[in-house]
Amino acid sequence: MPRENPLAPVERELRVAPRHRLDLVNEVDADVLALQAELERRGYGPAEARRAAVARLVPGGRVIRQLEDRHRPLLGRRVLASGWMDRAVAVGAGAAAAFAGVVAVVATASPGGAGMTAAIRWLLVFVAALMAANLGRAAARLWVQGDLRQEERQLLWARQTGLIVAAVAAGALGAAWEGYPVPGTSVGAGGPAFVPQSAVWEAIGSVAGVAVVGLAVAVFGLFGWLLVTPRLITDEECERRIDDFFAQSRPRLTPDSTKAQSHAQ
Amino acid sequence: MQVTLSKRINELLVLAVLDQGPAHGYQIALAVEEQTGGSFSFQHGTLYPILHRLEADGRLRAEWHGTGRRRKTYEITGAGRAELAAGAAELEVQFRALLGLLRGCHAA
Incomplete structure (x- = not known):
């Protein structure tokens, strides 16, 4: 059974508009791949580099709450901030x-x-x-x-x-x-x-x-x-x-080096 | 709104790295870690709320590149540079006062 993309649980848990979820998974996924490639260049093993990149960049529970606050609609932010809910x-x-x-x-x-x-x-x-x-x-x-x-x-x-x-x-x-x-x-x-x-x-x-x-x-x-x-x-x-995005993305321990290098530029 | 010291420092770290040139999120995370000798690092995606907040406030500008797998690049704005200068000066005063107190206690 293929392993789940580490961003999948984040996407499930994050309660913001789909366009913000889409942007976030695109941004974080690209960064994780590029950081993994960079760490591999510096001598990390593929699995170790992957783990380190995921640990640094994939949002955890508290960060997910912060992202929800950040990307909540303007009306929602005003309503919640003023205790008007x-x-x-x-x-x-x-x-x-x-x-x-x-x-x-x-x-x-x-x-x-x-x-x-x-x-x-x-x-x-x-x-x-x-x-x-x-x-x-x-x-x-x-x-x-x-x-x-x-x-x-x-x-x-x-x-x-x-x-x-x-x-x-x-x-x-x-x-x-x-x-x-x-x-x-x-x-x-x-x-x-x-x-x-x-x-x-x-x-x-x-x-x-x-x-x-x-x-x-x-x-x-x-x-x-x-x-x-x-x-x-x-x-x-x-x-x-x-x-x-999730259908196409599979766990990648050794990302495409060409893409990673172009990202790192 | 009162900004906590750690939040303020994180924002200034990001602005300082981007003052050196545009970068992707992971490059900012790496640069902060390397340039502070590992004293500061972003873990568990803590970088992204900071980047998105600075972008929303106009202190950073972000641009998406690519069509299939899109990538986001951040760049500091004039407002970000002004914020960086003001924040650095402010922190310098605060840390001098803090260190003065701590060293005074230590000496006593």
Whole structure:
């Protein structure tokens, strides 16, 4: 089984944006190889030179924390330095609660707020709050801490997609529920199929009310998704390059002397 | 922000080496060790946070070279040179005072 690159655990532990992780592994790896070559030129054995180069240059735990502080996003540095982290979380939770409250007001103020439809509207409020929490957490990880790893990104996508689908489905179900009794009522009245125009408009209003709330929640989720997508695409690309880096790099006890010499110049 | 003495010395060591000419990270580490007779050395990657901090503060300039396996070269800036001169003078005063005290104690 091939030995792991000494930078692999550093990359795993370092919680900074992928572009900083990529830069760091490139920089340290090139330095380790060149220092190893230099030490070999000075009479060290290959394994001894490798060990000495790694010991000098590969960051340890305390240095990793220092690098995280250095490369944390500006917002994160300010928030953490001023002890605002708890307050930032509180503000985020407050914003999510306020949004859910607005949706709740819209849901209860619109016509037909009773029974099954009311339950669906409250379900939509709940879905909107979950969306806000999901996106808020991702945004905090990206712009305060700076790092959202692949597994967490996949979880974000899965949750957000599920919530968007749930919002659309709940909106459609509510609209269908609102719309269904209208023809039944007119037929049940026993007369000819005559429905007063005002009742038609009222029914359309009720159907549209639930559908619009469902769609609004879905659009909110979609826009939140679109907001974080450009950054996530950049991160994906950097992580692909990090994977390529570790796939190509194998433990080298005797580096390519030409490369090492050109680096040493 | 208060900078600890060891942090200050580390920064000045890096600036002093780069004042002699541009260098890669490992060359800085080696030069510090050699030019101080082994009294100072960077272990476990302690060099990189210092380099990145000095770069972010504008006291160093860094440049990436190469396309496949990229390498980073550091160069001191005007602000770095000014910092080096001021820091060296400051340390000289501090160490004179420190040695004066220590020698006084020793003599007594």
